[in-house]
Amino acid sequence: MFKAGKVAIIGRPNVGKSTLLNVLVKEKVCIVSEKPETTRDNIQGIISDKDFQVVFVDTPGMHRPKNLLGKLMVRKAQASVTETDLNIILIDAHSGITKEDIEIFDLISDKLNFLIINKMDKIDRRQVLPLIEKAQKFNFKEIIPISALKKDGTDIVFKKILEYLPEGFPLFPEDQLTDKNERFMVQEIIREKTLEITYQEVPHSIAVTVEEMKEKKDRENKDIVYIRANIYCEKDSQKGIIIGNDGKMLKRIGEVSRKDIENFLQKKVFLDLWVKVYKNWRKDPFALKNLGY
Ligand SMILES: Nc1nc2c(ncn2[C@@H]2O[C@H](COP(=O)(O)OP(=O)(O)OP(=O)(O)O)[C@@H](O)[C@H]2O)c(=O)[nH]1
Numbered sequence: 001m002f003k004a005g006k007v008a009i010i011g012r013p014n015v016g017k018s019t020l021l022n023v024l025v026k027e028k029v030c031i032v033s034e035k036p037e038t039t040r041d042n043i044q045g046i047i048s049d050k051d052f053q054v055v056f057v058d059t060p061g062m063h064r065p066k067n068l069l070g071k072l073m074v075r076k077a078q079a080s081v082t083e084t085d086l087n088i089i090l091i092d093a094h095s096g097i098t099k100e101d102i103e104i105f106d107l108i109s110d111k112l113n114f115l116i117i118n119k120m121d122k123i124d125r126r127q128v129l130p131l132i133e134k135a136q137k138f139n140f141k142e143i144i145p146i147s148a149l150k151k152d153g154t155d156i157v158f159k160k161i162l163e164y165l166p167e168g169f170p171l172f173p174e175d176q177l178t179d180k181n182e183r184f185m186v187q188e189i190i191r192e193k194t195l196e197i198t199y200q201e202v203p204h205s206i207a208v209t210v211e212e213m214k215e216k217k218d219r220e221n222k223d224i225v226y227i228r229a230n231i232y233c234e235k236d237s238q239k240g241i242i243i244g245n246d247g248k249m250l251k252r253i254g255e256v257s258r259k260d261i262e263n264f265l266q267k268k269v270f271l272d273l274w275v276k277v278y279k280n281w282r283k284d285p286f287a288l289k290n291l292g293y
């Protein structure tokens, strides 16, 4: 019997949804950062074997939106659960079950849901019992404490998911890893590195677009992929931060991004990065569309 189905991972920002998806599909599909509101799209990560295919859907963190981008993100997260076979609601063990978590529980209480308590490495084991007791008042099929970061308990999560997955046919070819294309993945890698390296108000105001991506020969006639990408921010001051003194910051962003992109494409890459200001893009429907949101 072949089992197949879709599983959305939802929860507040920064609880570890993208980290968990990457562990479950055993590949880096989604970007991760210590800054909240990193994921902006529903991103499918697919894992296939001879008798199952699970399509996980990573989603933007559910929060009270402060701008149009935030509204779109939350809308996407809410839409993700409409055609799933099972949902995982992720919470952070360290913050316990918050008011915002309960709002998310209520939103999909009519569906088949697991509660996964993540970041167990941050608390004392004994503190988890009261958390589980509190969680039992809600209608979860399974309640499982894990640490996605340490890959602790994640095998149990996968096994339980397979138990609940319906019989069915694969939705994707067996070697497909995600529903997103190479361009999207490259943009996300550059955004991840920019988030990692910049600080203050910069991270949230960043968007990345790949303007050009093509195979070329370098000076020594070796094959390379030429990629020209723009990093957008909202203010001149932010542009200054991203570029840095003598362009040092941008150079670092370029170097670490290139390494990851080469790893992902399994090809040598020439990365041509530009920083541009796009005033108030997060509030502007036209700009959002232009930037792919
Ligand atoms: N200590 C600890 N940190 C974790 C764990 N899982 C994830 N993190 C960290 O938590 C931060 C957020 O992780 P993400 O996977 O980006 O969280 P997310 O829920 O996808 O966040 P958004 O996309 O912003 O909603 C990162 O710094 C992760 O390394 C865990 O099990 N333990």
Ligand SMILES: [Mg+2]
Pocket: 017, 018, 019, 030, 031, 032, 038, 039, 058, 059, 060, 061
């Ligand atoms: Mg995420």
